[in-house]
Amino acid sequence: MSLFAIIKRPIITEKALDQKEDQGILCFEVQIRANKQEVKKAIEKLFSVKVASVKTATFKGKERRQGRYTGYKSNWKKAFVKLKPGEKMIEYAENV
Numbered sequence: 001m002s003l004f005a006i007i008k009r010p011i012i013t014e015k016a017l018d019q020k021e022d023q024g025i026l027c028f029e030v031q032i033r034a035n036k037q038e039v040k041k042a043i044e045k046l047f048s049v050k051v052a053s054v055k056t057a058t059f060k061g062k063e064r065r066q067g068r069y070t071g072y073k074s075n076w077k078k079a080f081v082k083l084k085p086g087e088k089m090i091e092y093a094e095n096v
Contacts, residue, residue: 006034006042010092011078019080026081026090032058039079050084 010016011027019025030039036054043051057080061073083089 001031001034001038003042003046006031006038007046012092020089024083024089026083028079028081030056030077030079032075032077034077034079036079039081043081047090049087049090051081052084053082055080 008029008031011029013027016027019027026043028039028043034042036056039056040051040054043049043054056077058077059075061075063070063072065071
């Protein structure tokens with residue numbers, strides 16, 4: 001798998017930006033089949049930083065309706081990445 005296939009996008013929400021400032025934890029949406037070691041290697045190579053730990057959470061897709069038709073959104077996985085002390089924080093979004 002390529003690095004860009006593992007890391008889909010950063011999650012830029014108010015809660016994620018608060019975690020980034022207060023605890024130094026970055027949030028990314030990752031491929032559903034990616035494990036913690038693959039996520040760690042991808043972040044280290046893409047951003048040239050050292051990763052201390054990775055935690056992941058898998059979310060079930062919600063039911064959505066449009067008129068009388070129902071369907072489900074896709075399942076997805078979120079990775080919480082903590083950098084080692086002394087590493088420069090990745091700047092993918094500025095707090096507004």
